[in-house]
Amino acid sequence: MIRAGALICIALWAGVASAEAPINAPAPPVRPTIAPDTLPRPLARPDGLIPAPSTPETDLAREAMATPASQYAVQTSTPPIARTGRVERRAAEIIAARARGMVCSDPDIQGEYIAPINGAGACGVDQPVRLRSVMGITFNDRPTIDCPTAIALKNWLSRSAIPVIGSEGGGLERLNLMGHYSCRNRNGAASGRLSEHAFGRAIDIGSFRLRDGSEISVLNDWGTRANGRQLREMHRGACGIFGTVLGPEANAAHRNHFHFDTARYRSGSYCR
Template identity: 55%
Template sequence: MPDIRGKSVSAIAGTVAGCGVSHPVQITEVAGVKLSTPATVDCPTAQALRLWVAQSAAPVIGRDGGGLVQLDVAASYACRPRNRQAGAKISEHGRGRAIDIAGFRLKDGTVISVLSGWDDRKQGKTLRKLHKAACGPFGTVLGPESDGYHKDHFHFDTAQYRSGSYCR
């Protein structure tokens, strides 16, 4: 079983300066966990997602609800400014280096939603572990406590910072 399922797709030319992906992939599954919709990212981002699912997300969820079967993808490649705010720098989504995850589906049909689960006693504990564990495989990890733009999803990207990962 391959660790990453999907396909290579043609280079994406940016419609705005700073956007575009020279070697994008469209992924549908990582480490045996399906994505709700195909995600277009670059290879390092696909590899970081696979690493996080295999080493953190699947083990954190464990056998709860029969185990993790799907990530609910809120966004992947999109040529747009950060937080969709006019005049802001280009988002890592515009470079194919970001993926947003809104929830986690378990085999029994249970959904652990970032929006409704963050403040729940049981789901909140799980979501906080998932969020914290992403810091390392990803250069930027944002969630409900970072700002109002991320109250309903986790933003993971592979931007590199000299000071290490940025996690909020």
């Protein structure tokens, strides 16, 4: 009886051992080895996709784009490109040239000082200048006047004539003059009081030449719709800058030009 039980136990242990033993399954097939030289290589990037080298400017641009947009965010921009030495030298040359040619202590007034004028009788100018340009505007005849009149002319050009004409015809290029210093009486009369022209304090303007070659004429355009408004605005703009302002409606002697002078009156500017 005892021997039969022992045989049963041995049989049970053999079954458990056979269940826990590894299964002798066939091994998987070995993968073929691929030589490194036969592996496919990645395609080269087109030139346009190659990233540009990093610079301070591009770094700033990337940072600006990467920053989340916000209505409260402070706007940033790339710094301006530094001017080259060549540009700076050219700018310095222009400034120096203007300084050499300026008169009346104003670089916008270009010309030269000339000797005092001692005319007949009371005619004459103590410190005359002969102008080449004012505010970049030239003349058909270089005028001889004094500095207060030259400064008044600059103020009128900058405040009235240049902005009134604006970009029409490319902008104002030249003043066509009909008079400046001249030892004569008022209105060219044979007798009477001397004109302000006799003291270098007056200038007469007959027309305005534009950059495209066209002209605005006091004689021909004062009464027209096309340019009459501009002429009237320029005439009105001179009042207060100059002491006397005369135009086509003042008298027959001024039907074809503007007369501006720097005479001063207790009652203020005389404008007709």
